[in-house]
Amino acid sequence: MPYVATADPPRSVPKFAATAVLPVAAVTALAHCVATLLGRGYWFDEVYMLAIGRYHLDWGSADQPPAATALAALMDAVAPGSVFALRLPAMLATVGAVVLAAMIAREFGGHRRAQGLTAVAQATALWPTLTGHWLTPYTLEPVQWLAILWLLVRWVRLRDDRLLVALGAVVGIAVMTKFQVLLLCAVLLVCIAITGPRDLLQRPALWLGAAIAIAVAAPTLWWQQSHGWPQWQMTRVVAGEADALYGGRPGIAVQLIVYAGVLGVFLGLYGAWQLLRAPHWRQYRFVAVTAMTLYVVFVATLGRPYYLAGLYGVLAAAGAVSLQRRRAGKPAGRRWPARVGVLTSVATAVLILVFSVGATRSDIGEDIARTTAQAYQNLPGPRREHTALLGESYIVAAYLDGYAPQYGLPPAHSTNRSYGYFAPPAESVDTVLYVGRNPDAVRGYFGSAEKVGTVNDDLDIYLLSKHRQPWQQIWPRLRTLTVS
Template sequence: MVKEQVKWSADYVALGLAALAFVLHAACAGRYDVFRDELYFIVCGRQPAFGYVDQPPLIPLLSAGFYALGHNAWMLRLPATLAAGALVWLAVRFARLLGGGTFAAIGAGVCVTIAPMLMGIVAVFNTTVFDPLAWTLIAYLLVKATRDGDRPALLWCGVVAGIDFEAKYALYVWAIALVVGLLATPERRIFRDRMLWLGAAIAIVIGLPSILWQATHGWPFLELAAAARAKNTDIPPLNFIINQVLVMNPLLAPVWIAGVVAPFVIASLKPVRFLAIAFLASFALTLITHGKDYYIASTYPTVFILGAVAWAHWFRKARARIGLAVWGGLAVALSAAISPMALPVLSVEGLRAYIAHSPFKPQQQEKSFKGTLLPQVFADQLGWHDYTDQVGAAWRKIPADVRARTGIKVENYGEAAALDIYGPKYDLPPALSGHNQYYQWGLRGQKPVNLLVVQNNPDRLEPYCQKTVILGETYSRDAMAYENGKTIALCQGLKVDIVKLWPELKNFS
């Protein structure tokens, strides 16, 4: 296996495939509307902090900043679109670092471009969007350090890890897995290099503000994580594994499986066996902890790259490579067929018809998803304007003198954030909710004696209200099913002090 010496600035395979990935995601980025979590991140970012109940600060701060540039989903998702292109570029460069030629480089770039789960991760701007890029870059830098003796690469590992940790705490999964992989191989000698520990110190310093925020606020993320495990659907291990094959494209399974096997059978790849072991460790950790399927999606680029290099090594004759190219074309076609489940390539009507007649169905990752036709990533982009309009219409039915002493209480951060972002046209006050960071914000400077409440079972308001008036109901056809049919009711004359009631509204999930 001979390494091609191609400067990054002249690597037209890397630049071309990265450009194609960017264009693909840019074309889809504004197709629907702003996702539930994106709305929440914008509101969080407008109130800057070193941390939040359910995430570090980086994504909220970027969300608020980019949304302010255009007040649309496309501009909000620009960092995710750039991350998608950068991952493809890195995959090509990584394949070359491992000794792969142009054929292997193209294979690696294509795999990380068309794998449906990797496409879906960057479909909206969320806390996971930088993980595939960051985790793959950490693996790349570790190879440069352990195999090539590039000791400063360990410092850059720390920088990348620290920044990614400020986007999502899930980095610990890959960190633990890599430690396991390194300890299980001769590359464990890297632990004797003080550069590694200096890199770790850099990561800790970058991530420390968020950790300190969590510590000073009673570690709410740990409480939330425990609650999240309870709401996830229990998926049997075999079903989980089968789903991994499906969401990464079944025709690409031979590539990532080869990526796990190849370092143990190809001499030139033996120095990177720790990466294959790390993948298996992260897979096992996710299974044991009953994680969702996307929790380990960020580990796949590394084994796709290893697999592409392996297949190019095993099939070096022209005729064999033609066969691989045909196989790759079929994989592209299958990903194109699956893509409506990952990216908004179809209209909403087209997506409904596609799901009704397609063998590909969204897996129910949470118990509350029951009854929703569209995948959650799409359903939660739809209906928020309807929701705000319905609450706004109810608000305007309240006499002006009563509105002046009325707050709006909703059940979750998606509802609250939608009202905060889309509600100014109705002169709505800041929304109140006990969900996650909204609980931390409390009454947001208000002292209401009445509440406009959006929830199911309005009869549950009776112990708290002197008078309850039904003013409307929520409905949007393509929204998450549990958001429909909620009553919009005016709780007039609170019987209890809302300040004393507030702790009972806490909902970390």
């Protein structure tokens, strides 16, 4: 039966367990700082944010809202070329998610141990551990989703409508970061209408908050509309990549759960079960129903396996508090199972963090820029003035742009992903240095093609000369969201 609001006064909650939560947050921050310092180069998604922010900052792009790119531009302006500075917003978001997850456990009635256990579960979740020091939209997203859930959970306890106004601002910022939050909000509203608390939907403050969210997100929504909603087209691209990247629906179904980490999987599944069945969790049942609904949607539509990362903390909080309730009034028993779970989760997270460091120790991005710069500098001066850089994929173009100041390169172009929606080369450009595996897609638009370099036996550099048609005609024909 759906939860119905009562006139009961708000229940009190335990104090925030700073001595249990903040050390976990501090260790998390230190771990990601060390991972950044041990790495050598950029992760390809974060150099993509840097490239867009540095050269193409706008209210949107084909596959990203502007928040991450704006942060990249800001950090690049404050500390040009500093990878550590670039990653500070991501690390702060990752640490903030740890604290917010513990605060949700507190709202649920969790004492010191439950709050600390939740913080550890969030800190050792595999996806945040892997990506928590890379400035990307999917790194910023978990803290925003947890903020949304914390405001809702706190409202259920306090019935303070100011929280709903704040909720609107958070949702607006989240939309400017990643559009999946729109689906989260839609599913939350439906689940609350079904399971309660239904009086939430009757609060004017909720709809005031919705108006604020729309106002905050309006510029990027307008950008998408005026460019034909390429973000909507990206859903088909994401689905098309699922088999090759994640093993199709079976792989996504498993990874959506496994990415919560060892402790997160146990607490999350137990928490979801308790939310669905225990009478005292009735007012928060919408949390579990929302998570289950989104799980089914993301598996069915072949979404990315990290799309639930923003819900791991709230489910872990429910699990940790449920364990606390189960042990209440019972004699203290052996605590080794919990300790083994924590240690196993931490050990697994350390391995994932080491893998993450290895992923950015490769100098492939710098090699691309260095070799391209050599080919570019070998051109006669007058010819360089009429030559543009053209990357086969957005990844290649982003690496060229990321290292452009270091190697004296002009801004790069590509017809792939967001780059395809940026301005094409000037009409005075009749030659391009094409960096990729195969120039056949563009070779027909030029009079000649000459191989002038190779990058690590993986990518080639071609000099394509004498383009035959105006760039304004060529560009729309070559534009693609799919990475070849």
